[in-house]
Amino acid sequence: MGDTSFARVRLLADQLDLPVHLHLHETAQEISDSLREHGQRPLARLQRMGLLNDRLIAVHMTQLTEAEIAQCAQAGVSVVHCPESNLKLASGFCPAEALRRGGVNLAIGTDGCASNNDLDMFGEMRSAALLAKGVSGDASAMDAASTLHAATLGGARALGLDARIGSIVPGKRADLIAVRMDALETQPLYHIVSQLVYATPRSQVSDAWIDGRALLRDGALTTLERDVLLRRARHWRQRIATI
Structure with a gap:
């Protein structure tokens, strides 16, 4: 997407107070293309465009540096981890545990049918929990409670709906x-x-x-x-x- 289109997205998001849902840092090729065409990695480009904030829902995020994880945490970005889609497409591995420990709001998603097939959130939870352990080399990574949180309240928070849904407490829907x-x-x-x-x-x-x-x-x-x-x-x- 060109800078002009991103500027329009930012304008609409600001005027309507809406989140911006974007598949981001999904593949190594995306990073290479961004560096070649814009001279920046995608996250840096979004920051320049004023889109790196707490309304950004960044989906996939398999290609991240430690500095970018800290940048996302500071900006309040939510990351949606889609482990089974990433595995099927050989996109890479989202550093879910590093994001969680770094203070980034983590949610779990499925991606679309073309790259996921069954859209099974229970399967995604299990894959997310197991994959995080294999990627990090830490058997305690993405423990069951953290994984369930990401699949429930983490998703609600990403959508800006955590005051209304995402957990079973009095007053919520x-x-x-x-x-x-x-x-x-x-x-x-x-x-x-x-x-x-x-x-x-x-x-x-x-x-x-x-x-x-x-x-x-x-x-x-x-x-x-x-x-x-x-x-x-x-x-x-x-x-x-x-x-």
Whole structure:
């Protein structure tokens, strides 16, 4: 994106008080291209454009120096870690534990279907926790509690919604899920947070509420018809196959 476009993005974000969501420092090629075309790494360029602030949601961030991590922490940038997409595309490894320890708000995401496939947040939590240990060489990196925090309150904070959602406290909206822990995979219960991160599949989510409205009840969708969805999916698959 050119400087003129970034200037327009900044103007709109300032005028409308909106966050800026940007895939950033995703690959080594992106860094090389930025240095060749603009003479700066992408983060330095965003700082020059006035976009490095607490409204920036930086997705991926696999190519970071220690100085850039400190820069993000100081500016209040939120980083969205998408471990399975980065693995599938061989983009690199987000230094999640270094970001967390450096004071950067860390969230967990999936990226899109083309580079993730199943959009499974339970799978992303497990991958994020395991990958951080392999990357850092530290078995205590991204412990279960930190990983669950990133997947919940960290994401809410990145969106500027942490006063309303992201944790179960009085006064916040009821954006919740219920998870069955009586399956064989999660028995016996000994450390529920650890088992949520490392052992629980998304198939054990039994109920989901958005602002108190039940969208999933005892494993069944309440606002969508499964058979209709499947028919539409097959229809569009056939349409796309003929293009």
